[in-house]
Amino acid sequence: MRTDAAPTPTRLADYTPYNFEISETRFDFRLDPKATRVRSLLKMKRTGPGPLVLDGEAIDLVSVEIDGRQLKRSEYRLTQDKLILEETPDVFTLNIESKCNPSANTTLMGLYVSGGRFCTQCEAEGFRRITYFPDRPDVMSVFTVLIDADKTAYPTLLANGNKIEEGDIDGGRHYAVWHDPFLKPCYLFALVAGEFDLLEDSFTTMSGRSIPLEIFVDPGDAPKAAYAMDSLIRAMAWDERAFGREYDLDRFMIVAVRDFNFGAMENKGLNIFNSSLLLADAETATDMNFERIESVVAHEYFHNWTGNRITCRDWFQLCLKEGFTVFRDQEFSADQRGAAVQRIKDVRALRARQFAEDNGPLAHPVRPTEYLKIDNFYTATIYEKGAELIRMLKAWLGEDMFRKGSDIYFDRLDGTAATIEQFLACFETASGEDMGQFMRWYEQAGTPRLTVRRRRTPTKPVISQVVSFKQVTPPTPGQPKKAAVLIPIRWQAIGENGPLMEPQLTVMTTKSTDVSYPRFDEPHSISVLQGFSAPVILNSDATTADLVRLMGNDPDAFNRWEAGQTLARRLLVDFAKALEAGKMPKTNPALRDYCKALGTTLNDPQFDNAFKALVLTSPSSMEVLMEAAPIDPIAVHEAGQWLSRAVADALRDDLLVTYKAMRDKTGVFSPDAEAAGRRALKSRCLALLSARFDPLAASLASNQLDNATNMTDELAALITLSRLGGQRVESSMEAFFAKWKDQPLVLDKWFSVQSMRDHADGIHAITRLAETPSYERNNPNRVRALVGGFSMGNTKLFHKLDGSGYRFFADQVLDMDSRNPSVAARLLGAFEIWRKLDPRRQALVQAELDRIIAAKPSKNVLEIAERTRG
Numbered sequence: 001m002r003t004d005a006a007p008t009p010t011r012l013a014d015y016t017p018y019n020f021e022i023s024e025t026r027f028d029f030r031l032d033p034k035a036t037r038v039r040s041l042l043k044m045k046r047t048g049p050g051p052l053v054l055d056g057e058a059i060d061l062v063s064v065e066i067d068g069r070q071l072k073r074s075e076y077r078l079t080q081d082k083l084i085l086e087e088t089p090d091v092f093t094l095n096i097e098s099k100c101n102p103s104a105n106t107t108l109m110g111l112y113v114s115g116g117r118f119c120t121q122c123e124a125e126g127f128r129r130i131t132y133f134p135d136r137p138d139v140m141s142v143f144t145v146l147i148d149a150d151k152t153a154y155p156t157l158l159a160n161g162n163k164i165e166e167g168d169i170d171g172g173r174h175y176a177v178w179h180d181p182f183l184k185p186c187y188l189f190a191l192v193a194g195e196f197d198l199l200e201d202s203f204t205t206m207s208g209r210s211i212p213l214e215i216f217v218d219p220g221d222a223p224k225a226a227y228a229m230d231s232l233i234r235a236m237a238w239d240e241r242a243f244g245r246e247y248d249l250d251r252f253m254i255v256a257v258r259d260f261n262f263g264a265m266e267n268k269g270l271n272i273f274n275s276s277l278l279l280a281d282a283e284t285a286t287d288m289n290f291e292r293i294e295s296v297v298a299h300e301y302f303h304n305w306t307g308n309r310i311t312c313r314d315w316f317q318l319c320l321k322e323g324f325t326v327f328r329d330q331e332f333s334a335d336q337r338g339a340a341v342q343r344i345k346d347v348r349a350l351r352a353r354q355f356a357e358d359n360g361p362l363a364h365p366v367r368p369t370e371y372l373k374i375d376n377f378y379t380a381t382i383y384e385k386g387a388e389l390i391r392m393l394k395a396w397l398g399e400d401m402f403r404k405g406s407d408i409y410f411d412r413l414d415g416t417a418a419t420i421e422q423f424l425a426c427f428e429t430a431s432g433e434d435m436g437q438f439m440r441w442y443e444q445a446g447t448p449r450l451t452v453r454r455r456r457t458p459t460k461p462v463i464s465q466v467v468s469f470k471q472v473t474p475p476t477p478g479q480p481k482k483a484a485v486l487i488p489i490r491w492q493a494i495g496e497n498g499p500l501m502e503p504q505l506t507v508m509t510t511k512s513t514d515v516s517y518p519r520f521d522e523p524h525s526i527s528v529l530q531g532f533s534a535p536v537i538l539n540s541d542a543t544t545a546d547l548v549r550l551m552g553n554d555p556d557a558f559n560r561w562e563a564g565q566t567l568a569r570r571l572l573v574d575f576a577k578a579l580e581a582g583k584m585p586k587t588n589p590a591l592r593d594y595c596k597a598l599g600t601t602l603n604d605p606q607f608d609n610a611f612k613a614l615v616l617t618s619p620s621s622m623e624v625l626m627e628a629a630p631i632d633p634i635a636v637h638e639a640g641q642w643l644s645r646a647v648a649d650a651l652r653d654d655l656l657v658t659y660k661a662m663r664d665k666t667g668v669f670s671p672d673a674e675a676a677g678r679r680a681l682k683s684r685c686l687a688l689l690s691a692r693f694d695p696l697a698a699s700l701a702s703n704q705l706d707n708a709t710n711m712t713d714e715l716a717a718l719i720t721l722s723r724l725g726g727q728r729v730e731s732s733m734e735a736f737f738a739k740w741k742d743q744p745l746v747l748d749k750w751f752s753v754q755s756m757r758d759h760a761d762g763i764h765a766i767t768r769l770a771e772t773p774s775y776e777r778n779n780p781n782r783v784r785a786l787v788g789g790f791s792m793g794n795t796k797l798f799h800k801l802d803g804s805g806y807r808f809f810a811d812q813v814l815d816m817d818s819r820n821p822s823v824a825a826r827l828l829g830a831f832e833i834w835r836k837l838d839p840r841r842q843a844l845v846q847a848e849l850d851r852i853i854a855a856k857p858s859k860n861v862l863e864i865a866e867r868t869r870g
């Protein structure tokens with residue numbers, strides 16, 4: 001898909017409502033892998049002036065009829081992506097027949113074939129690859145779908161809603177008719193046909209309706225869907241409790257497919273999942289996989305209300321459904337797995353991905369104002385920062401007011417395609433608060449910096465002391481000036497034996513504010529942004545002594561963890577700068593204090609294991625890179641290794657004792673939070689011990705690999721061995737491959753471990769991987785494992801100064817772009833940090849970006865490459 005003329009962006013300011021309503025939609029699919037015929041019948045009513053414009057891409061038009069009369073070729077216009085009827089009656093029936101070729105569809109948008117099964121992906125603008133239709137979220141209709149297919153090859157025929165009819169047809173074919181009574185836009189349409197195994201269960205809703213739950217998977221995979229089913233049932237119950245939301249259709253279905261561009265899709269009543277986010281068992285999936293499955297199953301289910309019952313007016317409002325739904329899935333996971341641990345994981349991910357995006361060339365507001373390809377805006381900013389905004393809304397208004405606002409939202413906007421303004425108006429009605437300033441969070445890109453300063457030596461007599469807060473949001477592309485945003489700041493004074501006051505909530509609305517608190521004579525520290533109450537970068541004057549005190553005494557578990565992270569971040573930045581200058585990092589008192597405090601946490605029985613594992617994990621390289629930029633990324637990577645080594649040297653015995661204590665004694669695998677926490681702490685201890693490069697870690701890892709009875713332990717051991725290098729690595733990698741070569745999801749793990757290794761022959765090893773027969777260039781999971789793993793996880797080879805890593809990566813992006821532009825553009829996101837790198841690497845990346853642009857890539861890749869290039 002090459003583009004010549006400069007493509008024109010779509011702008012929020014240009015939004016106009018569609019000029020027709022479609023009261024009823026009927027589709028008739030005659031499935032054939034090479035030539036699927038689609039007939040549509042649309043009951044149209046004009047609501048505004050102008051021609052009827054329908055979207056259509058990469059499909060063949062066969063005929064158009066109005067009220068039963070076939071139109072002559074001169075009566076309509078057909079462009080590359082539109083079907084235009086200049087004149088139509090005000091009320092009429094439109095019949096269209098078109099053809100598409102699902103087996104040739106490598107974009108995985110629209111109707112395509114995966115593993116011999118038909119499936120669809122229509123969000124955001126994929127429906128236009130199925131047939132001509134107004135492919136925009138504010139055109140909603142009631143859909144009835146007939147599917148006709150060969151009965152032997154495609155015994156299961158599914159679409160949205162409820163099945164109302166089925167039967168056999170001559171010639172070995174059969175059909176099914178599905179009806180979805182709820183209004184929906186075409187991006188929520190889904191169709192699936194093929195041979196599946198089925199896992200069944202049911203859920204009784206709060207009003208007593210029994211809903212059959214069905215998960216369709218490749219033959220043989222049904223047992224691996226059990227955890228997803230269990231998660232679904234818990235999610236359904238949770239949404240009733242937490243938001244009063246009941247399921248509405250007569251059945252709920254999920255289908256797993258192996259070739260899928262993203263994680264999963266919330267099609268009404270028929271969710272379609274990337275199999276990597278649905279299938280799991282102890283032997284083949286890690287605890288992280290189980291955790292992700294639980295959260296994504298919930299996420300897609302929660303979309304039934306936040307996304308489907310209330311959808312988006314236009315794609316600029318994407319955060320309306322995504323931000324709210326991510327918030328809901330995070331809250332669900334917090335309830336299932338522990339609030340503090342969940343919050344820490346969410347914030348780690350936010351900092352590594354969203355903060356990187358918000359502080360680089362791809363920064364954009366949570367509600368963007370223009371795009372070339374909307375697929376490029378399924379970003380961490382829209383999802384994760386979007387969720388943070390909802391969390392702040394709740395922190396600011398309080399739990400009860402927040403629930404009242406969300407009840408009003410579901411009530412007032414049900415069945416509509418809504419905007420962020422309409423969403424916030426519901427909370428305004430509930431609380432009486434003005435939402436004007438809060439709206440800035442949706443309009444301004446960039447991460448605000450919040451500076452906190454404490455007046456430490458007040459002159460006597462004093463009755464109170466003061467903390468000062470200042471906020472600044474740095475300029476981002478296209479937005480040089482920023483206004484103050486509303487920041488809810490939770491804070492508390494903490495003494496040697498715990499808190500000295502109740503937690504406070506300061507709602508900051510101006511650029512700076514001073515807050516006073518009672519005078520305490522005993523030494524104390526201020527715990528700021530408890531629970532990470534706002535998505536900002538905190539610049540605090542806390543001393544090492546303050547941070548150590550908070551690590552030990554803050555009643556807010558998030559900030560206990562955060563204090564350790566702040567200490568570690570400061571150390572890592574110093575180490576990285578020293579290493580870049582060719583010097584050895586020095587041990588210093590802060591490092592000793594940090595290690596000591598880690599030891600205290602590690603040995604404190606009141607903390608759970610998952611929390612300890614997170615405390616023992618230092619900030620990501622991305623965080624350090626952002627703070628120390630511009631810098632040599634390999635120095636940042638090595639700084640991390642130095643710090644791990646220092647911690648391991650200081651705590652060797654404790655780590656070893658803990659490693660042994662965390663070993664499973666029951667022999668029965670459970671994916672629950674408690675068991676997963678034990679395994680996480682064990683893996684963390686092993687990883688730290690391996691930083692000392694002594695024989696102990698190698699032998700622990702070898703034993704663990706030989707005796708593992710679950711993938712979490714097996715993979716952790718393999719990764720440790722691969723970092724340690726040495727003889728066992730090659731044979732272990734080969735054995736792992738031989739053991740798992742028939743399990744695609746495990747083979748993806750093998751590819752990703754291989755892609756992150758510091759191979760002796762450098763990029764050649766990576767190139768060889770891309771040439772092995774088991775590398776599937778069309779499968780997004782496999783490509784992400786190799787190319788994504790390499791660019792995001794192989795610091796040494798990706799950033800090698802001879803430019804070989806960047807060149808290989810750019811070649812892979814262009815190669816993928818020729819088949820799947822949306823996945824290619826997402827991969828290219830790895831270059832977004834280029835301005836944080838040292839000048840020599842900046843020049844190398846710039847040259848690759850220029851090469852990509854010169855190659856006339858797809859719109860998707862062009863947009864990301866040009867914006868990244870700046």
Ligand code: 0A1
Nearest residue numbers: 121123124261262264265266
């Ligand atoms: N709405 C989905 C995300 C999604 C977007 C695009 C897709 O295909 C190109 C697939 C899924 C979600 O939030 O889960």
Ligand code: ZN
Nearest residue numbers: 299303322325
């Ligand atoms: Zn979503």
